[in-house]
Amino acid sequence: MTIMHPKICGLFLTLAILKISYVKTQWNTKDFMKREHSLIKPYYGSGIDIPFWQFMGSTMITPNYIRLTADLQSKRGAIWNTIPLNARNWDLQVQFKVHGKGKNLFGDGFVVWYAKEVLQDGPVFGNKDFFQGLAIILDTYSNHNGPHNHQHPYISAMINNGSLHYDHDRDGTHTQLAGCEAKFRNLDYDTHISIKYEKDVLTVSTDIVNKAAWKQCLRVEGVILPTGYHIGLSATTGDLSDNHDIISVRLFELELPNEPISNEDRSKVLPSAKFFEPERERVEDVKSSGWSGVKLFFIMLLGGISLVAAVVVGIMFYQKREERSKKRFY
């Protein structure tokens, strides 16, 4: 039998403590993920219910994914988080898989919601029209026959205080805040979307190219969302179809350590956004700072002076020639 030297024993003990504290730190970072707003495998709790979630329509729960719609016509499914989200700043990350047998014809798409009311069956990808809240729409089918300024699949953001109608015939283009094209369908690898709401800035990013990194799709400032709304996901198929599968939903509460604690009550405000995207051609803002304005002024001034100088020199030259020709003739 060997008796360990006390020093070596101490070293092992230190290592063991280090290991424990390391693991603990890992746990602490995971604590930011709010279990009551997340949906991760295994989905079922002890019974047949999914804790904190309710589902409706064609939604099917399997051990590895939640299928909102199968690749069949005229399906409508949704899953809603029953606990109101009271965080002010958050990041909602969804792993999804949209796939089907259609090569060129498929639809309709799915929506990630942050909405006032849950389980409201309706025409907007399986939720009610005139909703209140935020919709991140992953539209795979182009309903619009006229000229589009984008391709499908297309991701867009819509904010509604209950007064706006989502117009499928125009793929919601006249009510969207911003959007981006995203080829997220029928991919062999994992596809993710992140919806981040931080200090009234909405940022939507995707990870759909198997790079394990976020790529920004859209960013909108001046977005006001109330607290206490609900996370939801819904999907529809029509004449065209797809499997709309949700693999996981992770809600991270963002703590902003350097922010003074705001006492502003956001529980009663209506959803709103300062900036709406123009209906058709998007005209980008001309980036003009004070400096470039001054520069432009000087360039114009210099141009003006040169022009005047050129004219003066020209006149003088002309007069000289006139004088000379006069001398020649008289």
Ligand SMILES: *[C@@H]1O[C@H](CO)[C@@H](O)[C@H](O)[C@H]1NC(C)=O
């Ligand atoms: C609701 O939204 C619409 C469209 O953005 C806006 O015109 C209207 O003023 C809003 N209503 C309220 C009560 O804020």
Ligand SMILES: [Ca+2]
């Ligand atoms: Ca569409």
